[in-house]
Amino acid sequence: MPVKEKKEPTKLAIDDHLLDFAGIEGRYTTSFNGTKPLESRGLSAAEATKRLEENGLNMLTPPKKKSPIALYLECMGFFNTLLFVCGIAEFIVYGEHFYIRVYIGVILTIVANINASIEFFQLLASEKALAGFLNMIPASSQVIRDGQMITIPASELVVGDVVSIRMGAKVPADVYIIQSSDLKVDNSSLTGESEPQERTVQNSMQNPLEATNLAFFSTLAVEGEAFGVVVRTGDGTVLGQIAGLTQGEHKAPSPMSIEMGNFIAALATISITVAIIFFGISFHKTNDVGFALNFAIGILVAFVPQGLPATITMLLTIAAKRMSAKNVLVKELRGVETLGAITLLATDKTGTLTRNQMTATNFWCGEKLYSAYPTNLPVEEIAFDFEGCGIKEILHISAMCSRARFNETGLPIDKRTITGDATESGLLRFAGQKLIDIDQLGDKYAKVFEIPFNSENKWHLAIHEKPHTDGDLTLSMKGAPERVLRVCSHILIDNKIIELTERHSEEFLEAYEYMAGKGHRVIAFAQLLLPASEYPKSTVFTKDPKNFPTTGLCFVGLASLEDPPKHGVREAIGHCRQAGIKIMMVTGDHPLTAEAIGRKINLMLTDTKELRAKKSGMPIEKIPESDISAIVIHGEKIDSLTDADWDLIFSKDEIIFARTSPKNKLQIVKRAQALGHIVGVTGDGVNDSPALKKADLGIAMNLSGSDVSKEAASMILLDDNFASTVNGIREGRLIFANLKKSIQYLLSHVLPELLPFLLWAIVPLPAMINSQQLLVVDLGFELFAALSYAWEPAESERIMYLQPRRPVTVESSERFVKRHSEITEDYGMDPESEEFHSRSFTQKINDGFKLLLKPNFWKRKFSKTDGETLVDSNLMRYAYLEVGIIEFFGCAIAFFVLLHREFNITPWDARNMMTLDANAFTKKGSPYTTLGGRYLSVDDQVQALAQGNSVFYFCVMIQQCFNLFASKCKLGLPFGRYMFANKKTFFSVAAGALFGAFIVYTPGVQTVFLTAWISPIYWLIGIGFVNTKISLNNNIAPDNTVEPSPKQAWIDQYLSKTEIPAISLNTVPIPHLDWTQDITTCTHPRVWRIPYDDGPSAFTPAVLDALEKANVKATFFITGSRLTFDNVLPETLIRTFKAGHQIG
Template sequence: MWFSKSQEEALNELNVNPATGLTTTEAKARLEKYGANKLKGKPKKSLISLFFEQLQDMLIYVLLGAAVITVAIGEYVDAVIILLVVVLNAVIGVVQEYKAEKAIEALQAMTTPRSLVRRDGEVKEINSEEIVLGDIIVLDAGRFVPADLRLIESANLQIEESALTGESVPSEKNADDLHEDPKTPIGDKSNMAFMSTLATYGRGEGAVIATAMDTEIGKIATILDEDIEEMTPLQKRLDELGKTLGFIAIGICVLIFIIALFQKRDLFEMFLTAISLAVAAIPEGLPAIVAIVLALGVTRMSKINAIVKKLPAVETLGSVSIICSDKTGTLTQNKMTVVKFYTFDNLKDVQAEAMGQTAEQDEKELMKSFVLCSDATYENGQSTGDPTEVALVVLGDKYNLARRTLHSEYKRVGERPFDSDRKLMSTLNKEENAYRVHTKGAIDNILTISKNALVNGQVIPLTEEMKANYLKIAEEMSDNALRVLGAAFKDTVSIIDPEAMEKDLTVIGIVGMIDPPRLEVKDSIVEAKSAGITPIMITGDHKNTAVAIAKELGIAASIQQSITGAEIDELSDEEFSRRIKDYRVFARVSPEHKVKIVQAFQSHGNIVSMTGDGVNDAPSLKKADIGVAMGITGTDVSKGASDMILTDDNFSTIVHAIEEGRNIYNNIKKSVIFLLSCNLGEVVAIFISVLFFWPVPLLATQLLWINLITDTLPAIALGVDPGDKDVMKKKPRDPKESFFANGAGVRAILGGTLIGALTLAAFYFGLREYGYSFGSKTIPEEVLTYARTMAFVVLAGSQLFYSLAMRNPTKSILQVGLFSNMYLIGAIVVGFILQLVVISVPFLASAFKVQMLSAGDWGLVILFSLIPLALKEIAKLFMSEREN
């Protein structure tokens, strides 16, 4: 019962020193002994179960029924081919699902929560799964508790434990509490923190006393697995499309069978033809192909530092018209550097890299307060914590006021953490014979709660004239795009309540720091604008600072395009929504304002992407169409609420992700239109021949073969087509736009009809070569076999070649690059080789009822196969001329 043990007893039992934490060697040994810190999920599906899942489809049942009938009447070859097609189709489905599962597993590994842990005397950020018994965990607002902890230190710490207790109000924690009653409820264990709960306020430290399934939540957990199998909106639309086409195809097949009855054809042959036509006509591979394209797409996006957590986000990315981005770290380098500091009537520049600089007494007091009122660390070029605080610690280093020295000499005994309402942080530190409050934050807020000022080492009353002087210097710094922070102190003889810390302070001075824009962001903003996307800056900084950076980056042209949170509050929701188009910069905003900004943009039909990193950003991230969390500075809460995580916290990554999202959607569209064209071609060829009482140009087994090879391989290759270089020169896609908009449906019908007509033409030429025609009453079997071989090759060849034309609806294959998608070239080559193998290998030729063609007929079928591609390319030329 850890909650009944003192901190010393718990630490002794865990054999850990809280000042240094575990050593790397000891942590590794404990990880091997106790295992990874993660809850057990539901068991993975085996390959066998995945295989049988692929067979659970109505059309597969129909095919298996057909195989049984063919065996019953002695047509063993046809039965074997049907079964081979079923097995191959299932194998392809298993491979696709396995790849998708692996891709998603990789993404989940990337999004594993990270925790601050003290090891080897240093605070490090590691994956929560690597945490072991005895680790010293550092908690602050916005972090999930990674394991069960016995708290050893707490400062105003509050933890939201609804996952365990059902209580929505956060529980207050105190590391010094002890609970003797062994039946103490979880919600009353104020000296403990539990896995999967959330620190909402203050800070603390705790020693790990249980991990994984030994934790409180592990004891009650039965499943910890996100539902990654939910279909995306696009997949749902395609699934509905497939069902609709299926009903149409089955209707056509029933009609074919009825017509065949009246025409007194061979019913068994027509039965197989009708069944195979149903399978060929229905794009049952669409959901699988879409799943694999999306999974491969998000894997590719992870390589450009954008981790997509939810597949529907990929579709939404292509429609983004507004990017609301935080300034610090996203548009800028997130390397804050103090360049100026000011104590009363004394403004100085800080030399960029020089260490060991000298400072006067007031300046030393200013830096001392900043360093002590900071949770960041900086040693040997390595830092942890908020970039602003890191800059202050680095400033102290430059003036021989090292953080480690100051924090060991002036121990912290209390604090009042920063929050976005007060815009202040205060700590209480032990002095030689007393205590001192150190406060840092917005200078205007500090001046409001100060009554004295430090001038030349003396504490004197703070006058209105002096206040105006501080504010004037602060404004000048802001006009130069510097971020301004003030510092103040107050001496006290005893430990005081946190609420009393920020009263009657003595202001020391201010510093001005800059976070320079990222070098690549300016080009990304130009690219975003050319793509019809409006970049918006949202920041907590002053208006002048924000506008200066926005102008430099090309986001805003003048200060009239900016508005502050206070000015937003003065407007009604309707007025703000009406005027939202006038603004490009939102300064001094709170998280609540972010939600209003998103809603205002959305009210005009925009698809909005919003970045965030804090606990309070979760509502705006959820409200946005695409919530983007910062991977480096973001809290676990913001990452949990987001659709996408930037591992480099870079604005350019958002633009690249949108480009990738547009290309992924376009690739899926290419695959779908291609499949529908191919399927329609098969339907046209069979239906017309049956309708006019012509010989059937293709047998059931031939249709099944073509459906498996010439449809699937190029469709997958089109799904991984390299991105269109001009995709960011077009406006965002309307999310309500039909999948067959902009002539895509017409192109599918024309392409399919042409392929079907050419298949019939090849069949006709094959018959005519032997002196027969469609109207001939008795045609020898060998003549039919030869003519069907020609139709078989043309149908397959025209589909394979046509896939090249499907790469871009307006650009020719030469403009796109004939060999820029080697997967597609490979699919076409493999398709033709397999066609040749089927025709030339005797036992296969016999099974599929085909034969080798003459050299002249090979030329004819290749010519016919090229016609759809050629006509499509000619049509593109006319389209480009018309546009020019």
């Protein structure tokens, strides 16, 4: 269905909010039941199809994009524009060798356009790819048609549809509310109101934007639920009428973009300055403007890495495509580069680390602990008893005080699908398995009032027409155990309501900790039998003013639900820790539940202070803080934490925040960033969205994630697999590494091309390379050779064994806080809001000059940065002082060897000739007799320089071809299989060699580039310097390799008790292993199944020594992931197996 063309905007007369139900039904020809929306008829499928064809899709017309011409001009950029201007200048300046200047002008303008075209087409391809990715996550909406609730794409909604709006979803169109359960929407994008606005069926406002019975397209449902009728769609919505609201806000550049921009700006400043100086020197020596201009242009081009912008675009685009193939959607290309720099990853639990598939496991009521399933009962539990005290009440509350519902009624309970969140779905499914009349409960006990669960109350309340001996209405509540118990004054024991005592509270706490300690989510249930004398059946309950009780309830019991961890989470956590990234859990669950899950997924391995005190029997105050590396923080304590407390928390290796609110999660992210952390946040719920938006990189889940979380995030995991985050981090690091290699390669040619010009002006010596040849190197071969790094794979898996490029330590945090404080003061920033104070233009200029006079400003500019930067001293040393000098000497020696062998010209002769006549080696020169007695005519000199230039040019090309491989490897020498992983490198080298030969040996081309035929024997001189260059390669290897402990690396990543099933061999029983304890000897040979990932290889000497000391005899069976062994020390075995070694 095509989107209809956008009409000229006209102001609509919006008066739907002033109509009653009948008026809405009549205007939009629809049918609904305001009292029981689920019984609404809605539109027919045929009518909906007809309206969709007439009015088009429910989509806003996309904002106007830049025209291709405007986008192309933007891609030209500063450097390409500079080349283009220089090219035009070559056409304007007349003089000797005008035809050569025309050639140079043509080359410059063509290359400038080629550079711009590469980036232009890559941007178009990126936009197309990202548009395709975004179409993979279409918004859906629940709508009632023909009396049935169905799910359709939101784009297919039409006027008159009856829709459901749920917490965490975007409002799919402009909707008239017909029934609301505490719905609140975020209208900030329309009205600027920061607080969520309540939506009800009543309205007293005349202004439609202030109407309480209208919910507008694209606003966010942050709380509650509602049903409504669609009254406007697409461009007809209020959002579609307000100019500018669909325009995206300007995005601030990422840290690496700023860093690279600073580098290019500095390089451009230096290159232009040097070019201007040499233009003056050249003009003074030759009095030839054209020659001086060529000379200056050559210097300018030699300085600037012209292929860098295109390389960056291709790097990011290719990485985004690779990540999309691995189910990772990057909403913006700039988000890719942030991934590899993450130092701390804060993750939600439910739906992110766990599967969000809740299954009821235990019930505690009537002071008894029941197991939901009768097999393998622990001694503390008894079998489920339907007649047990409180069981029926819990099942009824689970089914009725709930927003979850079955989508079918004719199927067995196990086969039915459920609409609702995971917790309520798990409770409803279990209740349906035990209650015979589950499908009739809604009609039998009508719901008259409801307050859905929200993060502030942490309970769900409902009132039903459920008769009892003292009245007709029953209030039910379920929610967080501590919150529910707080509003109870009585408890149900032996089917009697008795007063809640301290003993009952202690038993409640014991049962609560037992359930939560197993990593299960625990829900409490309570009810209140409303007396008819105070609450007759005709009572109309309202929130404001509140006319229902929320205290004095009767506590019924507890239920626990298990949410198993997702596959691959343990491995992902291990990989992140190997990469030096700190992982912490931030969840709304109880601390005991969170800690238990944390231990199941190996996020927490060591004892907390409380657990250590309990094990040792020592007072908690006596436990040294330095001995503890794990901590669990309750959300209620966050507001009272001091700066010292935060420093202590983030100094731990294993961190869990439990019972956190959205505000708490935001505080945690801000505190981590204040210490210098680059923070990634993963989550899927509405309560995660503030933290997702504030984080340096927000990562949302696609399948289970709310629209709010997807909107706030920068990256979306399309398969909801937390392990995909590791792929993203690896790609981010690879991008940074390849970009750095590309810059290192591009800068290596600057010195060998610049020094000949410097020596011509200072010594003087003949120009060893001319501007035409220099342009061919920099803008021809080098450009495409540098782009080949875009396809460079990871050098080795050691890329995930390195610290983040800016690791956070105590010392770096102190420096970061100090720098941030100084910047806040110097730049007039509000430390709370992190926004700049309002200043006029003249004030900004005045403050800027004052800033230059402050010593802290210059101290910060020249202070050492923490961690690895894009262009650092190692890279500059390698490119300029090591490789650059080696390449120059290789080319210069080849130049003078050729002059001496072919023309008997020594370096001293060359200097004398240039000293006596500045026009030597040109048509304007004079004959000269060398010290060896050879007479050189003017033509001989011109030919000598042409051959010398040719060999210098060709040696630069050859050495850069080898440098292309040398720059690949930062972790070792450029040998082995890795050299052949990127075939485009070989294409670049082959193209470079052919292109160089074409320039030197093609007769017609020789005239343009002033080259001449040379013997291939002279190539060997440049090649001879390659070995020295390659031997220097290890000097730039990073020294930030992570050395994780065996327990935190190998156990984290590959092993857990649940992955090692009990099996037997030769009738010898094999129990589950507890890998946290050493088993020093085994009396019988045994077989354990262990995850096998890396493939077999040879044992290293260190591993063999360890095995020998432990008296271990091991054999790998290649066809299966099995080991048979005697006398095995588990720690040694784990390390051995992770390495993928084999002896047999």
